[in-house]
Amino acid sequence: MSGELSRRDALSVALLGGGAFVLGFSLPACGGGRAVMADEAARSGQFVPNAWIKVLPDGAVHFTLDRVEMGQGTTTSHVMMVAEELEVAPESIVVERADADRHYDNPELGFQITGGSTSVKASFLPLRKAAAAAREMLIGAAADSWGVPSSQCNAEGGVVVHIPSGRKAPYGTLTKLAAQRPIPNVAPKPREQCKLLGKGLNRVDTRPRVDGSGVYGIDVKVPGMLTAVILRPPAVGQKVHSVRDGAARKSPGVTHVVTLRGGGDATGGVAVVADTYWHARKGAEALLADSAVDFGPEPEDAPDSVAIGKELAERARGAGKPARLEGDFARAFGKAAKTVEAVYEAPHLAHATMEPMNCTAHVTEDRCEVWAPTQAPGLAREVAAHVAGMSRGQVQIHTTLLGGGFGRRLVQDFVAEAVELSKAIGKPVKVVWSREDDQAHDFYRPRSHHVLKGAVDAAGHPTAWFHRIVGPSIVSHVAGQWFYAMAPPWMPTFMAGLLGSSAAATFSSNVMSDDTSVEGAADLPYAIEHLRVDYREHDPGVPVGFWRGVGHSHNAFVTESFIDELAHLAGKDPYLFRRQLLGKAPRHLGVLDLAARKAGWHGPREKGLGRGIAVHEAFDSFCAQVADVSVEKGVIRVHRVVCALDCGFVVNPDVVAAQVESAVAFGLSAALKQEITLKAGRVEQTNFHTFPVLRMHEMPKVEVHLVDSREPPTGVGEPGLPPIAPAVANAIFALTGKRLRRTPLEAAWKAAT
Amino acid sequence: MAYPRGVASSFSFRVNGVERAVDVEPDTPLLWVLREQLGLTGTKFGCGMALCGACTVHLDDQPVRACMVPVREVNGKQVLTIEGLAGSRPAPEGKAPEGTPPPLHPLQQAWMEANVPQCGYCQSGQIMSALALLRAKPTPTDEDIDAVMSANICRCGTYPRIRKAIHAAAVKMRTP
Numbered sequence: 001m002s003g004e005l006s007r008r009d010a011l012s013v014a015l016l017g018g019g020a021f022v023l024g025f026s027l028p029a030c031g032g033g034r035a036v037m038a039d040e041a042a043r044s045g046q047f048v049p050n051a052w053i054k055v056l057p058d059g060a061v062h063f064t065l066d067r068v069e070m071g072q073g074t075t076t077s078h079v080m081m082v083a084e085e086l087e088v089a090p091e092s093i094v095v096e097r098a099d100a101d102r103h104y105d106n107p108e109l110g111f112q113i114t115g116g117s118t119s120v121k122a123s124f125l126p127l128r129k130a131a132a133a134a135r136e137m138l139i140g141a142a143a144d145s146w147g148v149p150s151s152q153c154n155a156e157g158g159v160v161v162h163i164p165s166g167r168k169a170p171y172g173t174l175t176k177l178a179a180q181r182p183i184p185n186v187a188p189k190p191r192e193q194c195k196l197l198g199k200g201l202n203r204v205d206t207r208p209r210v211d212g213s214g215v216y217g218i219d220v221k222v223p224g225m226l227t228a229v230i231l232r233p234p235a236v237g238q239k240v241h242s243v244r245d246g247a248a249r250k251s252p253g254v255t256h257v258v259t260l261r262g263g264g265d266a267t268g269g270v271a272v273v274a275d276t277y278w279h280a281r282k283g284a285e286a287l288l289a290d291s292a293v294d295f296g297p298e299p300e301d302a303p304d305s306v307a308i309g310k311e312l313a314e315r316a317r318g319a320g321k322p323a324r325l326e327g328d329f330a331r332a333f334g335k336a337a338k339t340v341e342a343v344y345e346a347p348h349l350a351h352a353t354m355e356p357m358n359c360t361a362h363v364t365e366d367r368c369e370v371w372a373p374t375q376a377p378g379l380a381r382e383v384a385a386h387v388a389g390m391s392r393g394q395v396q397i398h399t400t401l402l403g404g405g406f407g408r409r410l411v412q413d414f415v416a417e418a419v420e421l422s423k424a425i426g427k428p429v430k431v432v433w434s435r436e437d438d439q440a441h442d443f444y445r446p447r448s449h450h451v452l453k454g455a456v457d458a459a460g461h462p463t464a465w466f467h468r469i470v471g472p473s474i475v476s477h478v479a480g481q482w483f484y485a486m487a488p489p490w491m492p493t494f495m496a497g498l499l500g501s502s503a504a505a506t507f508s509s510n511v512m513s514d515d516t517s518v519e520g521a522a523d524l525p526y527a528i529e530h531l532r533v534d535y536r537e538h539d540p541g542v543p544v545g546f547w548r549g550v551g552h553s554h555n556a557f558v559t560e561s562f563i564d565e566l567a568h569l570a571g572k573d574p575y576l577f578r579r580q581l582l583g584k585a586p587r588h589l590g591v592l593d594l595a596a597r598k599a600g601w602h603g604p605r606e607k608g609l610g611r612g613i614a615v616h617e618a619f620d621s622f623c624a625q626v627a628d629v630s631v632e633k634g635v636i637r638v639h640r641v642v643c644a645l646d647c648g649f650v651v652n653p654d655v656v657a658a659q660v661e662s663a664v665a666f667g668l669s670a671a672l673k674q675e676i677t678l679k680a681g682r683v684e685q686t687n688f689h690t691f692p693v694l695r696m697h698e699m700p701k702v703e704v705h706l707v708d709s710r711e712p713p714t715g716v717g718e719p720g721l722p723p724i725a726p727a728v729a730n731a732i733f734a735l736t737g738k739r740l741r742r743t744p745l746e747a748a749w750k751a752a753t
Numbered sequence: 754m755a756y757p758r759g760v761a762s763s764f765s766f767r768v769n770g771v772e773r774a775v776d777v778e779p780d781t782p783l784l785w786v787l788r789e790q791l792g793l794t795g796t797k798f799g800c801g802m803a804l805c806g807a808c809t810v811h812l813d814d815q816p817v818r819a820c821m822v823p824v825r826e827v828n829g830k831q832v833l834t835i836e837g838l839a840g841s842r843p844a845p846e847g848k849a850p851e852g853t854p855p856p857l858h859p860l861q862q863a864w865m866e867a868n869v870p871q872c873g874y875c876q877s878g879q880i881m882s883a884l885a886l887l888r889a890k891p892t893p894t895d896e897d898i899d900a901v902m903s904a905n906i907c908r909c910g911t912y913p914r915i916r917k918a919i920h921a922a923a924v925k926m927r928t929p
Contacts, residue, residue: 071871071909202868209873210861212795212835216874219794227789252759252778278778278785354799354807354874354908403797403874404908435800654868658914662871665910688804688906697899699912 034182041179047171049137049183050130051103053082059158059172061086062094066104067123068114068375069097069205070405071662072717073655076203077120078127080651084196085131085188087155088171090204100381100397112378115410115546117619117715120651124713128188134178136186141177142169191649191710200654208401217373217400218358218432225360225428226255228421229280231287232269232441235681236541237299239268247290248272253279256425257287264383265413265543267441271421277432301541302681305447308540309345312449316343316470320534323469323522327530329453332464336455340569342562344452345742346554347675349445349547350683350691355403356438359418362428363388368395368419369428373402375409383412387419406666407546411443411478439691440683443545444676446472446517450558460570462581464530467521467559472539474516474546516546520555520618520722525588526563526581542678548666549721552618556722557671557729557743560614564730565739574730575601575613587646588615590707591624594644598705599626608632609639610735614726619715621647622707623660625723627700629731634753636672636745638700638728643720645704648711656716657704663720664702669694671725673744756825764828768793769837779825783817784808786824787834795835795877799906806905809878810834816885835877838884859925860884863918871909879905883919892923 040048045057054062063082067074075095083090098104098112105111107126108118135155142160143150146167154161160169191198208214233239245257253274262268270293274280287293333339360371361384368388374380377397385395402409418431433441448471455464522533547553567577575596582589592615596602605611608630615624628640643660650656673692677684685691725743732749733739740748756762756779765774768791775790787793787810796819799807803818810819811833833841840855857865860880870876879902886893886901893901898916907915 071873073871202865203870206865206868206870206873207857209870209876210835210864210880211839211857212793212877214873215794216797218798219788221792221794252761276785276789278781278789282778352908354797354805354872354906356798402872404872406908432798435802435805658868658871658911661913662910665912666908687802688800689802693805693906693908694910694912695904695906696902696912696915698903699910702913 037179041176045175047134047138047175047178049134049179051101052127052130053086053134055134055138055171055175055178057172057175059170060094061088061092061158061171062096064096064098066098066106066112067119068377068399068402068405070114070375070402070409072119072659073203073652074114074119075205076201076655077651078123079204080196080201081123081127082131084194085128086135088158090196090201092158095205097399098377100377100395102378105378111376113376113410114405115375115407117621117717117719120713121620121715124649125188129186132186132188133183136184137178137181138171138174140181141174145169145177197651198649199652201652203655214401216355216403217360217371218355218403220360220371220400220430222360222362222371222428225430226273226275226425227277227280228271228273228429228431229277229284229434230260230269230271230417230431230437231284231293232267232437233295234440235295235299235302236543236678237302237681238295240270241294241296243270243287243294244290244292245287247286247292248283251279251283251286254283257283258421258424260417260420260424262417262420264416265411265443266416266420267413271431273421273425273429281434299681303540303542303678304680305677308447308678309449311540312447312470312538313343315536315538316449316451316468318536320468320470320536322532322534323518324524324531324533329464329466329530329532332530333453333455333466336463337458338569339453339455340565341453342565342741344450344558344561346448346450346557347677347743348447348542349670349674350439350442350676350685351404351406351408351547352438352688352691352693353402353404353406353408356435357408357414357433358431359414360428360430361415361418361422363419363423366390366394369398370396370415370419371398371400372415372418373400373409374412374415375402375405375407376412379410380412380415383416384419387416388423406548407550408442411545413441435688436686439686442676443477443543445547445553446474446544447540447542448517448554452558452562454562454566454569456566456570460572462526462528462566462570465524465526465528465532467533467562468536469517469521469534469555470536470538471517472542472544473537474544474550476537476539477544478546516551518551518555520552520616521559523617524559525585525617526578527583528581548663549618549718552616552718552722553667553670556614556616556618557725560616560723560726561729561739561741564612564726564733568733578613578615587622588617591615591622591644591646594705594707595624595626595642598644598703599642601626610731610733612727612730612732612734614723614730616719616722618719618722621645621714621716621719623719623723625664625727627724627727627731629728629735631732631736631749634749636728636732636749637698638668640701640703641724641727642703643705644707645720646707646709647716647719648709648714650706650709651713653706656706659716660704660720661702663718664724665694665699667721667724668700668728671728671743672746675744675747762825764824766827766830766832768832769834775824777824780823782820783810783812783822783824783827783832784819787819787832793834793836797874797877799875799878804906805875805878806882807875807878809881809905811881811885814888816882835880838880860887860918860922863922863925867914867918867921869911869914869918871911875905875907879907879915883915883922886919887923887926891927893919
């Protein structure tokens, strides 16, 4: 990615520009130094060499997981890494979820969040080294107590063994001694010696998900808790002007009616608080029936999707900030043998996590306790502290299970409003969103408009490629919030907020092009001599955020469809056409070849099926997909998707395969069926009937083939998503000759036929 | 019986084999009675419009969407929720020692063996729908699975594993 700053680097540049701070991050490996470790052991008998691992005197091993579990399997992969190095059975490890604490900052991202497909990548070395060091300290403790060299000892199954004599010491008996020792710098086991890593171990945390015992945010119950429903402004740009609360107060079970200011990302609104969810809901409905809430006039420039489409197209006529410049596009295009120009569009999309947004908060005089299904405990703490008017140390964040994240729960609006409400009523309260609330108040995948121009020469080689992307910038929206959590610990919350605003302004003023808008487009891997990719920011005023795959989710659809258009322009097979251009991209080529081979690309096609291919790099992993698609009586059906993924070292192949299946399903729902449209500032798709999700009978057969790689592990949660939309669109073209240039493809097909 | 609207009345019904009684307004959905009055949070809220299936329970042995069943329709009937599945079949070798968690239902066992759940939020509903399917069709075809299970949404895309687990559970349930 030449010339591109990563998201984190870009934010740190802005910070440095703003006031010469150093954005360091500390590895949690050395909790508090030797004295602290020895004191802890003397006090409790526990061996706590770092912020992750604890060995108790009864031999139990407790692991503090500093990632959130939203189904992507981090619990299992991280338990495996600890079990491997610490030499204990994975099922014996007790997993605790980390509180918000700077020790748990994600080293890839600079603060405590789970996202960006970074979990295993970021933990792979530090966590394994920490577990290996703990093991060596336990071995050393046993060896010393026996008066033998450590080299004669082994650890296995939570026991240190002196091999020559057979003497054994379970870990629990060694905790105090181990805690006296210096923490060594130990390399993790080489691949060949790993017993667990690389195997498809069963997930360790499945039981609570099949027996109903798992506690998601929406299931939390604390003593004295009330439940609230919030009536939010229906249109973007509105807020509460006044409310007559009589109808709600008369409703059974209602205890409070409170107007929330909101602010930051929280919309504000009228909170109806009651003893149960249903009572709160009925109370809120009573207010609506009584027309009791005045949200003010209809905003003049309320976002409207038809108007937005025209604005984006208009904006595309002017040059954008260059994201990639090679050769001389204009000249090459001007003298080309054959050219093609196209406009592609990708709509706003909702996250639609199965568990609607919710948060429980209890604010007292001097403490704020929060239970939330959040992807960003560190950010949640900063936001809660800000809203409660407290210091970080007074705030405790409990992360529950998440019923899906996909990037939605990176924004802490749902935490802010629960904290504001609890503070106002002086009681613990759980705010529960309905599906309609969730649909209407998301931070959507940005809508984008793309202009493409391409050329091939007389021999059918592509010579020129132009791609202009027009749309809102996610970073401009989130930079403000993220500063809270990334700021050095000594910085007061209000100052972090100020810097956050200035960072956001830095991006808006186009100092650099927004990584999240051009990723997957600026780093086009194909060897095309004359390239121009640029980005023109346009913010139509719709809240946007990180949606699974982020910029790749639309840029892969566009680039992998357009390269296909060039292939057809050149009269070449789309797979072979791509092959020729990936000479300098061996990992792209690797997955492309693997997918094509496993799918039998050159083999006979079943009648009525079109076949399409796509390859894309996202979050440092490489994924290629071949889709077999039929179109009958206007119904697009994907029969089979063959996937090849290169994500470096595979910690657990079954978990990785599940993530690819998941990304295909999630991506296919969007590719075929989903769009968010706004009219007069209101989102039109209110529930699953108008924002449909792929169902069992529509799910294709998915084959996942993993490249056996020596590279360190890279992203898994998202990279399986970007190729699905273009693979399907390319298959439709192969079958029907119709090129669909926008998603959802079902709507595009209807419009084209 | 006609219950006055907006006024709490007494309703009683069996949940997972145990007689329960609640005082709530008659139009309170069974979903919220289970979750709040009875503390059984395994049944989930996903859409409130019977579109997603996350709230699926059995009412007198029939699968229903609890978010749209008013509690007055449940009076005197039997409800089975996800919490009632474990331990619901006789243990293969007599009673297990005190303190052992109840044995999982073959469906739950199959779900675990196939590593079905990801976020897991939809899975209570999926399992309850699958149970209804297997009771009606002990040896379901893929088309049978499509027909019934297409009523349950999974945002994490676990459909292929659900299908595999249903086939595996069918075998387990046929084997005495």
